[in-house]
Amino acid sequence: MKLRPLHDRVIVKRLEEEERTQGGIIIPDTAKEKPQQGKVLAVGKGKLLDKGDVVPLMVKEGDRVLFSKYAGTEVKVEGEELLIMREDDILAILE
Numbered sequence: 001m002k003l004r005p006l007h008d009r010v011i012v013k014r015l016e017e018e019e020r021t022q023g024g025i026i027i028p029d030t031a032k033e034k035p036q037q038g039k040v041l042a043v044g045k046g047k048l049l050d051k052g053d054v055v056p057l058m059v060k061e062g063d064r065v066l067f068s069k070y071a072g073t074e075v076k077v078e079g080e081e082l083l084i085m086r087e088d089d090i091l092a093i094l095e
Contacts, residue, residue: 003077005084008047010059012038012067012083037066037094038083047087057087064094 005011015037040063046054059065072085 003042003075003082003084005042005044007044008057008087009044009084010040010057010087010090011042012065012072012085013041014038014081014083015064036069037064039064041082043087059087059090059093065090066092066094 003011040059040061042061043057043059046056048054067083067085067090071089072083075082075084
């Protein structure tokens with residue numbers, strides 16, 4: 001199945017964080033926070049304005065992004081956990 005986001009929505013897959021600290025300590029799963037970085041898998045057509053114009057999104061497929069902690073809606077598609085969020089929830093593009 002393929003997901004296609006509508007309007008100004010973006011589909012993001014969370015990037016896994018390291019399981020060790022810089023000092024070499026292994027962090028157990030129960031102590032980990034969900035990562036706030038992800039890779040953009042798909043983008044919508046753009047934001048629909050009141051006048052009917054469509055403004056294209058700034059992010060594109062393949063971008064690595066930083067998003068807010070509670071951003072988006074978690075969905076599970078074919079066993080893979082994804083986030084669907086508005087472009088406004090994305091804080092930065094990591095370059």
